[in-house]
Amino acid sequence: MKELELLKEIEEAIFHQKEKLIKMGQKKMHPFTEEELYQPFDCPSLANDPEFLYEEGIYHGQLGVMSLIKAFISESGARS
Numbered sequence: 001m002k003e004l005e006l007l008k009e010i011e012e013a014i015f016h017q018k019e020k021l022i023k024m025g026q027k028k029m030h031p032f033t034e035e036e037l038y039q040p041f042d043c044p045s046l047a048n049d050p051e052f053l054y055e056e057g058i059y060h061g062q063l064g065v066m067s068l069i070k071a072f073i074s075e076s077g078a079r080s
Contacts, residue, residue, distance in 0.1 A: 003073045010066050017059045024052050
């Protein structure tokens with residue numbers, strides 16, 4: 001069950017980071033939706049914003065960690 005608690009915590013962190021990025025993006029361009037979050041280089045004001053790029057890096061890192069943990073849990077379950 002600790003794995004599920006960990007996944008929940010990471011999912012919550014990812015959700016908050018995504019919300020933070022969307023708010024940052026909305027300050028730079030209108031309209032800014034979740035879709036633009038995955039194409040920031042289409043908007044020069046975001047592509048050249050070091051703060052946005054830093055926060056985007058955190059977001060993508062969190063997604064990578066989530067994938068890694070899910071794969072580890074899946075492999076651990078298969079070995080049991």
